[in-house]
Amino acid sequence: MQSILILCLTDPYSLKSLLQMNLNKDNTMQDYELQFKKFLLKRGLKLTRSRSLILNASFALHEHFDAEKLHSILKGMNVSLATVYRTLPLLVDAGLIQLAVRSDGRDRYEHILGHPKHAHWLCENCKTVTETNISSLLPLIEQEAKALNFTLDQITINISGTCWKCSNSEANPQS
Amino acid sequence: MQSILILCLTDPYSLKSLLQMNLNKDNTMQDYELQFKKFLLKRGLKLTRSRSLILNASFALHEHFDAEKLHSILKGMNVSLATVYRTLPLLVDAGLIQLAVRSDGRDRYEHILGHPKHAHWLCENCKTVTETNISSLLPLIEQEAKALNFTLDQITINISGTCWKCSNSEANPQS
DNA sequence: CACAAGATGAGAATGCTTTGCATTTCCTTG
DNA sequence: CAAGGAAATGCAAAGCATTCTCATCTTGTG
Numbered sequence: 001m002q003s004i005l006i007l008c009l010t011d012p013y014s015l016k017s018l019l020q021m022n023l024n025k026d027n028t029m030q031d032y033e034l035q036f037k038k039f040l041l042k043r044g045l046k047l048t049r050s051r052s053l054i055l056n057a058s059f060a061l062h063e064h065f066d067a068e069k070l071h072s073i074l075k076g077m078n079v080s081l082a083t084v085y086r087t088l089p090l091l092v093d094a095g096l097i098q099l100a101v102r103s104d105g106r107d108r109y110e111h112i113l114g115h116p117k118h119a120h121w122l123c124e125n126c127k128t129v130t131e132t133n134i135s136s137l138l139p140l141i142e143q144e145a146k147a148l149n150f151t152l153d154q155i156t157i158n159i160s161g162t163c164w165k166c167s168n169s170e171a172n173p174q175s
Numbered sequence: 176m177q178s179i180l181i182l183c184l185t186d187p188y189s190l191k192s193l194l195q196m197n198l199n200k201d202n203t204m205q206d207y208e209l210q211f212k213k214f215l216l217k218r219g220l221k222l223t224r225s226r227s228l229i230l231n232a233s234f235a236l237h238e239h240f241d242a243e244k245l246h247s248i249l250k251g252m253n254v255s256l257a258t259v260y261r262t263l264p265l266l267v268d269a270g271l272i273q274l275a276v277r278s279d280g281r282d283r284y285e286h287i288l289g290h291p292k293h294a295h296w297l298c299e300n301c302k303t304v305t306e307t308n309i310s311s312l313l314p315l316i317e318q319e320a321k322a323l324n325f326t327l328d329q330i331t332i333n334i335s336g337t338c339w340k341c342s343n344s345e346a347n348p349q350s
Numbered sequence: 351c352a353c354a355a356g357a358t359g360a361g362a363a364t365g366c367t368t369t370g371c372a373t374t375t376c377c378t379t380g
Numbered sequence: 381c382a383a384g385g386a387a388a389t390g391c392a393a394a395g396c397a398t399t400c401t402c403a404t405c406t407t408g409t410g
Contacts, residue, residue, distance in 0.1 A: 046407055048357060080359045085398060102277060121325055132319055137312055144307055149339035150296055158331040159316065164324035221376060223388060255390045260367060280366065
């Protein structure tokens with residue numbers, strides 16, 4: 001019998017150990033996996049072991065991640081970095097993850113499901129990213145989209161500056 | 176007498192020819208140059224020939240630009256690509272330019288002075304970038320910033336999707 | 351269970367961006 | 381106006397995230 005590794009984690013900390021589990025596919029398919037499978041089928045692509053692992057690792061993380069991070073989580077599971085890079089755009093197109101911010105020359109993603117649209121507040125000093133809800137902004141943006149006849153896909157609102165903590169410590173430097 | 180090249184263009188199309196002009200520094204200093212000089216002084220840095228050329232080339236362009244573009248505009252003026260790359264972050268820190276979008280693996284900037292805050296609408300198909308005013312969104316963002324005690328620096332609103340033109344031609348593909 | 355289309359891993363390649371270093375330019379001080 | 385030290389520059393050589401190549405392996409179908 002052919003079986004594949006499937007993760008159904010909500011807790012990122014137990015990820016590594018649970019990655020060892022070898023469950024039957026049909027019993028554990030998650031919503032997002034079904035969504036991904038549907039999307040792939042429509043494109044004549046397949047839901048493979050690697051893609052499933054990458055998808056589940058993404059959803060197990062409740063923080064921003066980049067290709068390298070996913071790859072390191074899947075270390076020892078024989079998933080190459082190239083495949084991670086090949087899979088990320090698929091997940092984006094499938095509407096499962098989105099590019100959150102780009103900082104330090106790396107693209108950082110986040111999963112979307114059950115994750116309301118939000119803005120990222122990036123502190124230029126300590127690099128911390130804070131999130132806030134943007135539901136109040138959405139109607140205005142959608143209205144503008146309609147005016148432009150623009151089909152919305154992703155909305156990215158990134159605000160950079162200095163967070164409360166850092167602007168306090170900058171106020172009294174090296175003293 | 177020491178003199179340097181200074182540009183004071185509003186018309187990008189005559190850039191190349193005007194780059195030949197050799198004007199006296201003190202007669203032609205622009206607002207943005209003064210601002211840059213002040214910024215550099217504060218950091219113990221100098222407003223040099225190369226930096227001045229790069230700054231002026233940036234402000235002569237009324238479109239997005241990347242390092243390569245500035246470098247090609249300044250071809251023959253003995254400004255190295257490395258210096259362009261070294262200067263861009265300075266201009267950003269000085270509040271004179273900002274990172275507009277990153278597409279095709281390149282960072283594209285735009286100058287800020289007299290340029291009201293706006294959103295970028297990037298068509299994923301034809302890569303066209305449209306700009307719209309975001310003055311209606313600003314109060315909401317500033318209010319949120321106050322709540323977070325966050326010192327605003329840059330606000331980036333990038334919206335990707337499909338523009339009117341492309342969604343029309345996608346509707347009847349290869350037929 | 352064979353087959354064709356897709357997918358993968360490994361590593362080479364790509365291309366933007368950064369860095370090291372010897373040389374030049376800049377500004378201040380006599 | 382010359383000297384001197386700090387900064388800046390050009391050039392070429394990395395760095396580094398991401399993409400590509402290609403031989404091999406998987407996947408779902410008939």
